[in-house]
Amino acid sequence: MKKTLILLxxxxxxxxxxxxxxxxxxxxxxxxxxxxxxxxIHKVSNEKKHYINQFIIFVNDKQIFEKKYNLQTNKDEQKxxxxxxxxxxDKIKVNSNCNLGGKKSGELLVK
Numbered sequence: 001m002k003k004t005l006i007l008l009x010x011x012x013x014x015x016x017x018x019x020x021x022x023x024x025x026x027x028x029x030x031x032x033x034x035x036x037x038x039x040x041i042h043k044v045s046n047e048k049k050h051y052i053n054q055f056i057i058f059v060n061d062k063q064i065f066e067k068k069y070n071l072q073t074n075k076d077e078q079k080x081x082x083x084x085x086x087x088x089x090d091k092i093k094v095n096s097n098c099n100l101g102g103k104k105s106g107e108l109l110v111k
Contacts, residue, residue, distance in 0.1 A: 022052060022078070022096050025106025029092060034085060040078040040096045040104070047071055052078035053099040059086050061093070086110050 022040040029036050036057065044050040051072030057065040065082060073079045078096070086092055090110045097103050 019050075019098060019100035019102050021098055021102030022104040025094055025096055025104055027092060027094060027106050027108040029086060029108060029110055031087070031110065034083050035081050036084050036086075036092060036094075037081045038079065038094055038096075038106075040106075041076065042072065042078055042096075042098065043076055044072060045075065047073070047075050051099055052096050054095075054097040055080060055082075056095040056097075057082065057084060058093040058095075059084065059090050061091070 020042075022042040024041040026039040026041070027036065038055055040052045040055075042052050048071045051069060053069050055067050055078075056063060064084060067080065067082065069078065084092070088110050092108045092110065093105060094107075095103060095105045
């Protein structure tokens with residue numbers, strides 16, 4: 001029993017060592033086409049095992065969209081473009097989640 005607990009603790013600790021949030025979330029909004037581009041900077045060694053697995057999008061603090069992923073765009077980032085409704089003065093916020101743990105948010109004020 002003691003060996004099992006030690007093994008589980010060691011495996012959990014290794015996962016925490018590799019887990020990290022995105023370094024930065026870069027947002028751009030094309031008002032003409034109603035497109036939000038999201039670029040989550042998240043450097044990993046294997047984008048199929050360690051990746052940004054979720055974006056949650058808010059406009060003026062109201063959740064409007066959620067998207068989940070099973071792998072990352074590439075080893076440097078998770079990118080996506082989504083259609084949303086927003087106008088000048090609106091605050092867009094995107095929360096990102098790493099599949100191994102870690103969260104990061106980015107905000108943009110539509111001009």
